[in-house]
Amino acid sequence: MDRRQEILEAATKSFSLFGYKGTTMEQVAKIANVGKGTIYTFFSNKEEILKEVVLSLIKEMKVAMDATIDTNKSFTENGHSVLMKMLEFRERHVLFAKLIEEEKELRTPAVKQMLQDIESEGISYIASRIETGMAKGEVHECNPPLVAYLLFKSYLAFVVDWQQIHDEPMSEDQILDIFKQTIFRGLQRQ
Amino acid sequence: MDRRQEILEAATKSFSLFGYKGTTMEQVAKIANVGKGTIYTFFSNKEEILKEVVLSLIKEMKVAMDATIDTNKSFTENGHSVLMKMLEFRERHVLFAKLIEEEKELRTPAVKQMLQDIESEGISYIASRIETGMAKGEVHECNPPLVAYLLFKSYLAFVVDWQQIHDEPMSEDQILDIFKQTIFRGLQRQ
DNA sequence: AAATGACCAGAAAACCATTTCGGTCATCTG
DNA sequence: CAGATGACCGAAATGGTTTTCTGGTCATTT
Numbered sequence: 001m002d003r004r005q006e007i008l009e010a011a012t013k014s015f016s017l018f019g020y021k022g023t024t025m026e027q028v029a030k031i032a033n034v035g036k037g038t039i040y041t042f043f044s045n046k047e048e049i050l051k052e053v054v055l056s057l058i059k060e061m062k063v064a065m066d067a068t069i070d071t072n073k074s075f076t077e078n079g080h081s082v083l084m085k086m087l088e089f090r091e092r093h094v095l096f097a098k099l100i101e102e103e104k105e106l107r108t109p110a111v112k113q114m115l116q117d118i119e120s121e122g123i124s125y126i127a128s129r130i131e132t133g134m135a136k137g138e139v140h141e142c143n144p145p146l147v148a149y150l151l152f153k154s155y156l157a158f159v160v161d162w163q164q165i166h167d168e169p170m171s172e173d174q175i176l177d178i179f180k181q182t183i184f185r186g187l188q189r190q
Numbered sequence: 191m192d193r194r195q196e197i198l199e200a201a202t203k204s205f206s207l208f209g210y211k212g213t214t215m216e217q218v219a220k221i222a223n224v225g226k227g228t229i230y231t232f233f234s235n236k237e238e239i240l241k242e243v244v245l246s247l248i249k250e251m252k253v254a255m256d257a258t259i260d261t262n263k264s265f266t267e268n269g270h271s272v273l274m275k276m277l278e279f280r281e282r283h284v285l286f287a288k289l290i291e292e293e294k295e296l297r298t299p300a301v302k303q304m305l306q307d308i309e310s311e312g313i314s315y316i317a318s319r320i321e322t323g324m325a326k327g328e329v330h331e332c333n334p335p336l337v338a339y340l341l342f343k344s345y346l347a348f349v350v351d352w353q354q355i356h357d358e359p360m361s362e363d364q365i366l367d368i369f370k371q372t373i374f375r376g377l378q379r380q
Numbered sequence: 381a382a383a384t385g386a387c388c389a390g391a392a393a394a395c396c397a398t399t400t401c402g403g404t405c406a407t408c409t410g
Numbered sequence: 411c412a413g414a415t416g417a418c419c420g421a422a423a424t425g426g427t428t429t430t431c432t433g434g435t436c437a438t439t440t
Contacts, residue, residue: 003414025402026416035415037404046402116355140375146368153347154340161343165306178336186376193383215433225384227435236433 004042006032011049012056016095019102020050020111047110054114057096058121061089065125075133076184080176082129083155086122090160123148130187139187151183194232196222201239202246206285209292210240210301237300244304247286248311251279255315265323266374270366272319273345276312280350313338320377329377341373 010032014023025046029036043049068081091097096118103111127148133139158178163169200222204213215236219226233239258271281287286308293301317338323329348368353359 024400029416036402037415038413040403041413120355140371142371143368146364147372149347149352150344150368150372153351154344157340157343157347162339165310174336178333178340181330181332182337182340182376183372184376186372186374214431219385226433227384228382230434231382 003034007034007039007042008052012053012095015053016098019098021106021108050110050114054118058118062125064089075138076180079129082126083151084172087155087159123152126151137189140189154183193224193228197224197229197232198242202243202285205243206288209288211292211296211298240300240304244308248308252315254279265328266370269319270369273341274362277345277349313342316341328379330379
């Protein structure tokens with residue numbers, strides 16, 4: 001198998017297990033069964049590896065979001081599902097969750113940047129959903145990236161922030177309700 | 191003038207200047223022109239002083255929000271003004287800004303708690319506005335605390351988070367637009 | 381009776397010796 | 411001789427020890 005790929009997989013494993021900071025190049029080399037120097041013939045530095053690993057992560061996330069979309073369902077239903085899937089992915093995907101933890105605890109700048117990139121990709125995805133909704137006439141004229149940003153941050157607030165203050169997490173039904181009563185109702189045409 | 195009040199004012203000054211952690215009891219005593227021991231005849235400990243100081247801060251914030259409300263204006267207009275005022279207060283009020291900075295940099299637990307309390311008071315205030323809007327029939331039936339939470343978090347996202355990624359802050363007009371097109375439209379009756 | 385500041389114990393800071401790690405490159409090997 | 415390797419380097423992180431600082435107390439003073 002090609003060495004470049006082996007290194008990427010080794011790095012993914014190690015990042016998932018020990019985080020970015022907690023991963024040493026020696027460690028990656030050992031898992032990938034290559035010498036440390038070999039890594040540097042494929043990648044210019046540790047951060048480049050993280051970038052590439054995160055690129056796959058983003059692809060995975062998009063696949064997961066694509067899978068939730070049902071063309072027969074309404075914009076609201078699909079929008080809700082996609083946003084919930086994105087946030088589920090956030091906490092279930094081992095590497096993703098590890099990076100979030102690391103950003104919170106260690107504040108590793110490289111990790112912060114990566115998380116922003118992932119977030120921004122997620123928001124773009126939502127924006128494209130809004131655009132198709134607009135094209136279909138299901139959704140009012142609006143600025144899709146802004147509305148996508150609003151939706152993402154709002155969902156994040158209810159799914160993630162909420163349970164950090166209140167004892168129990170909000171149920172998905174409750175979340176759907178509140179958004180149907182507010183943002184989705186505002187977006188819906190007529 | 192009464193010593194208790196002097197101590198509170200001294201503490202407010204010092205907290206504003208040096209933050210909670212950066213303030214020593216000796217410092218407060220000196221500014222208040224009392225002996226250190228005297229402080230403990232009025233307050234059981236440092237944290238109690240912070241709590242009391244924050245109580246005034248909350249009062250100030252409520253006064254500022256009350257002042258923006260114009261009973262002739264619509265729910266949307268008032269809601270927007272109140273939320274913007276709250277966020278303006280957040281960054282303009284010296285002590286408030288200092289506490290936010292301290293929470294971000296030092297993560298002082300006592301400060302985190304205080305900020306949560308302030309936030310929760312702000313949200314309650316919005317919730318009460320929504321209730322009166324509902325009573326007037328201007329706003330759809332809904333769960334005011336949840337909607338208030340949504341509004342607060344969304345405004346925070348556009349006012350605070352936005353400019354941490356994008357180069358320039360979003361203009362108030364843009365913010366009003368996006369909310370008119372989404373949440374406020376969803377809330378508005380007919 | 382109220383105020384005070386010297387005092388104490390534990391927390392934080394400062395210091396520094398030692399280790400670790402990302403990245404390089406002279407050497408090796410197939 | 412092209413590609414792989416790991417010993418090596420300087421910078422950064424770690425950890426352990428000493429010193430300083432600070433919240434809170436309380437015997438003494440006013």
